[in-house]
Amino acid sequence: MTGNITKNPTDISPAQPRCAWKSLAPGAEINQAAWSDQASRFLQPSLVSLLTRLHRELDGERRRLLAARDERQQRFNAGAVPDYLPEGASVRGRDWRVAPLPPDLLTRRVEITGPVNDTKMVINMLCRNEDGQRADAAMLDFEDSMKPTWQNVMDGVDNLVGAANNDLTFEKRSPTGDVVKRYAVDASDMPLLMVRCRGLHLDESNLRIDDTPISGGLLDLALSAFHTAEVLSCRGKTPKYYVPKCEHYLEARWWNALFRRLEGALSLPRGTLRATFLIETLPAAFQMEEILFEIRERAAGLNVGRWDKIFSDIKVLREHPDRVLADRASISLNRPWMKAYAEALINICHRRGALAMGGMAAFTPGKTAERRQEQTRKVVADKEFEYRLGHDGCWVSHPYFIGPALSSFVTDNQIDRIPPCPERPDLLPAGSGPRTLDGLRTNVRVGIGYLRGWNEGIGCVAWDDLMEDLATLEISRAQIWQWLRHAVVLDDGTEVTRDLVLKIFDEELQKIIDEVRTTLAEATSGVIDAEVNAFALAKRDAAEIFTEEQFRSFLSTRSELVPD
Numbered sequence: 001m002t003g004n005i006t007k008n009p010t011d012i013s014p015a016q017p018r019c020a021w022k023s024l025a026p027g028a029e030i031n032q033a034a035w036s037d038q039a040s041r042f043l044q045p046s047l048v049s050l051l052t053r054l055h056r057e058l059d060g061e062r063r064r065l066l067a068a069r070d071e072r073q074q075r076f077n078a079g080a081v082p083d084y085l086p087e088g089a090s091v092r093g094r095d096w097r098v099a100p101l102p103p104d105l106l107t108r109r110v111e112i113t114g115p116v117n118d119t120k121m122v123i124n125m126l127c128r129n130e131d132g133q134r135a136d137a138a139m140l141d142f143e144d145s146m147k148p149t150w151q152n153v154m155d156g157v158d159n160l161v162g163a164a165n166n167d168l169t170f171e172k173r174s175p176t177g178d179v180v181k182r183y184a185v186d187a188s189d190m191p192l193l194m195v196r197c198r199g200l201h202l203d204e205s206n207l208r209i210d211d212t213p214i215s216g217g218l219l220d221l222a223l224s225a226f227h228t229a230e231v232l233s234c235r236g237k238t239p240k241y242y243v244p245k246c247e248h249y250l251e252a253r254w255w256n257a258l259f260r261r262l263e264g265a266l267s268l269p270r271g272t273l274r275a276t277f278l279i280e281t282l283p284a285a286f287q288m289e290e291i292l293f294e295i296r297e298r299a300a301g302l303n304v305g306r307w308d309k310i311f312s313d314i315k316v317l318r319e320h321p322d323r324v325l326a327d328r329a330s331i332s333l334n335r336p337w338m339k340a341y342a343e344a345l346i347n348i349c350h351r352r353g354a355l356a357m358g359g360m361a362a363f364t365p366g367k368t369a370e371r372r373q374e375q376t377r378k379v380v381a382d383k384e385f386e387y388r389l390g391h392d393g394c395w396v397s398h399p400y401f402i403g404p405a406l407s408s409f410v411t412d413n414q415i416d417r418i419p420p421c422p423e424r425p426d427l428l429p430a431g432s433g434p435r436t437l438d439g440l441r442t443n444v445r446v447g448i449g450y451l452r453g454w455n456e457g458i459g460c461v462a463w464d465d466l467m468e469d470l471a472t473l474e475i476s477r478a479q480i481w482q483w484l485r486h487a488v489v490l491d492d493g494t495e496v497t498r499d500l501v502l503k504i505f506d507e508e509l510q511k512i513i514d515e516v517r518t519t520l521a522e523a524t525s526g527v528i529d530a531e532v533n534a535f536a537l538a539k540r541d542a543a544e545i546f547t548e549e550q551f552r553s554f555l556s557t558r559s560e561l562v563p564d
Contacts, residue, residue, distance in 0.1 A: 016205065017563045024048045027056075027210045031150075033562040034206040038154040043207075047226050050265050054218055055209040058258060062215055065251050066201060072247075072283065073553075077319045082283045084424055088249070088290045097353040098292065098299040099271050102238045104192055105300050108137045108355060108393040109409035110402055115459055116140035116156035116195070119170040123183045126163060126190050129399035133406060136393065137192035142220045143244050144308070144470040145460035148198060148559045150206045152457065157223050163193055164228035192240060193232065194276075195224045199245030200254070203558040216559065217243075218258060225262045225273060233272060240300060241275045245308070247283045249290035256295050271297045276357060280305025280471075281312040285341045285427045289348050301355030301392070304342045306332065307362075307471040313337075313429040314478040318551055321486050323431045327439030328475045333359075333385065335432075340425040346390040347421035355413060358383070358391035362472070364462040365400045371465065376404045383408030390419045397460075397467040435483070435490050443476035444501070445508045447542035450476075452535050474555060480546045498547050505546075509539040 020032040025048045030039065076082070112135040114121045125138040140160055146152055162168030166187035172180045198204075198216035207214045221241065229239040243255050259273045275295060279288055279302050292299055310331050317323040325331060333339045342358070349356035361382060363375045383394050383405045392413040396405050446463065450473040453461035460469040482488075483496040490496065516531045545555070 016561045019561050019564060021208075025052060028052045029208060031206040031562055033564050034150045036151075036154065038158060039150075042154065042157050042223060042227065047222065050226070051207075051214060051219065051222055052209050053265075054222060054258065054261055055212075055214050057261070058218065058254065059209070059212065059215060061254055062200060062218075065248070065254060068250075069201075069247055069553075073316070076316050079320075081320075081428055082286050082316065084286050085249075085290065088287060091293045092289045096293065096296065098296045100353070101300065101355070102274070104236075104238050105240065105274060105355070106415075107412040108192065108301075108357065109412070110135045110405045111137040111139055111194070111357070111393060111395050112191075112399065112402065113139040113141055113145065113196075113360070113395055113397060115146035115152070116142055116159055117146055117152040119155070119159050119162075119168065120172070120183055122159045122163060123168055123170055123185055124399055126168075126185045126193075127183075128189070129402055131403050133399075133403040134189065135191050135396070135399075135402050137194055137240075139194045139196055139242055139395075141196045142216075143196045143198050145467075147454055147457050147459040148202065148204070148216060149457050150559065150562045152459075153204075153220070153223075153559075157227065160193075160195060160224060161227050163190075164231050166190070193228075193237070194240040194242055195220070196242035196244060197221045197224070200251055201245065201554060201557050205559045205561050213558065217255075221258060222262060225266060229262075229266055229268060229273060233268065239273050241273065242278060242303070243275050244278045244305070245281065246277050246279070246291060247281045249287045249294050252277060252291040252294035256298065259295075259298055274298050274300040276300045276303055276355070278303045278305040278308070279341075279345055280308035282309070282316045282427070282429075283312075285309070285344075288345055289352075292348060292352055292354060296352070299352075299354050301357055302345050302349050303357040304345055304359050304391070305471075306338065306342075306359040307475060309338070309341070311471060311474040311478050314475070314482050315551070315553065317429065318478070318482050318485065321431075323429055324435075324482055324486050324488060325429060325431065325479065326433050327436055327442070328472075328479055329439065329442060330434055332382075333389075335429070337427055337429045339389075340422075341427050342386075342389055342391075343419060344421050344425050344427070346419055350390065350415055350418045353415070355392040355415060356390065358386035358389075358394035360395040360397060361401050361405060362397050362467045363401060364398050364465055364467050366465045372400075375465065376401070379404045380408055387414075390414050390417050433491060435488055437490055437492060437494060440480065440483070440490070440496065440501070441504055441508060443480050444504050444542070444546070445512070446472060446476040447480075447546055448505070448509060448512060448535060448539045450538075451542045451545075452538035455534065455538055455541070470555060477542075477546045477555070478551070481548070481551050484547065485551075501547055502543055505539055505543045509535060 021029040022032045023029050112125045128134040168185050170183040197220035202216035203213035204216040204219050232239045346356040361379045366372050379401050449463040488496045520528050
């Protein structure tokens with residue numbers, strides 16, 4: 001690949017602005033522009049002291065773990081492939097089980113997920129839908145469905161505290177300020193409350209300890225536990241968390257050490273804070289048993305994070321010409337390596353006493369009854385397949401699909417069912433088709449649509465009847481990068497080149513602009529022009545990122561500084 005490109009990309013944020021720093025405690029300081037009323041309420045002196053200590057004790061090891069990721073990737077780029085670890089044999093062969101699951105963690109048939117910063121969306125996740133159906137659990141997300149702006153993080157903590165205290169409300173107002181509708185949680189009828197923190201690789205730029213940005217995931221967990229764990233525990237509810245992007249059992253050990261320190265600092269019995277780890281990277285798929293062992297005192301289960309897993313498959317083996325993947329829409333648990341990974345996760349979890357959670361139904365309801373019926377059929381078929389495999393539950397991204405998903409999971413859990421599994425299943429992805437121009441166009445269109453939202457501080461967008469979050473954006477950019485890297489010839493004989501990709505970006509932008517003009521036909525020219533310009537900017541950003549010469553490990557590895 002050639003062209004005017006970024007040689008060493010790290011993220012898509014603009015150059016970080018200069019800022020003034022406010023001291024919160026010796027060694028701890030916050031970007032002055034981030035010191036809002038919310039921040040002052042949540043970053044209490046005792047919490048700042050705790051954050052300082054946690055950072056000093058754990059951040060050195062975090063950075064060593066991130067460096068180890070880079071070293072492994074260099075070996076993969078040179079031709080190696082992930083494999084089972086020899087040192088894991090003792091764990092795999094030993095008789096052990098995770099700590100007994102609390103009663104409120106035993107039924108998680110359907111979990112609904114969404115960004116924690118959106119108050120209305122959080123309330124909708126915690127309430128029954130129009131059909132009277134309610135999810136068993138709600139995962140409030142600081143990660144892939146939320147762009148980690150400082151304001152979003154603070155709003156997220158606000159919503160989480162409100163949900164934990166059973167008093168979260170939202171008022172929809174008219175242009176004149178009148179209350180049109182009031183939304184509120186029902187304290188007597190709420191699902192299990194869960195939090196997903198940011199991954200190991202993400203820095204929070206607006207808060208630093210000893211001149212070093214704090215870990216975003218550490219901050220999310222500490223804020224969440226400090227402000228909600230005790231109140232939840234006192235009500236007999238389990239403080240429950242999701243940990244994403246784990247790549248190695250030593251990373252799981254790091255997270256467990258963080259949970260232990262939080263429990264100690266908050267005077268909570270060991271194992272109070274429970275966690276489900278997403279197995280959504282190719283290296284982690286070969287270490288599921290070791291990862292579960294590391295968190296056995298607090299494990300609630302493991303999750304088949306299949307969308308991020310597809311991204312990881314491409315990323316890890318991006319230099320392997322024999323493992324170039326097919327159109328993203330054609331890859332699911334229908335592929336042998338994907339099904340083997342799900343079956344292995346179920347087998348491991350159930351043998352060890354943990355739940356095995358399935359994947360996401362990413363639909364948003366279509367505009368016509370026929371489209372919604374088609375989507376419902378697909379959701380039911382997908383969830384029935386997951387249930388037959390042995391999963392204990394699944395994810396949905398929209399309340400509309402809670403009922404169809406629940407209809408497929410007909411028991412509280414299947415933890416006593418241990419499906420057969422080879423001792424060392426083949427988990428390596430195989431290069432295959434189809435590889436089509438339509439698939440290329442889908443990736444381009446997702447890139448434009450997603451970055452349109454990202455540029456406005458939004459981490460998930462409803463796009464073409466799907467909920468596109470950071471995971472699916474990552475698949476799209478990784479796939480185009482891989483196809484360019486290996487000069488893939490599509491099924492119709494077309495070679496994927498940079499010029500072709502840029503041409504398709506232009507074509508898809510024009511289609512989107514035409515759709516905008518049709519949808520906003522009654523709007524003012526100013527409104528229409530603003531939308532067109534926003535999509536044009538998103539197209540520019542996406543085209544640059546998707547055609548970079550050097551592949552970036554993640555879209556972003558740091559939050560943006562709040563400008564003065």
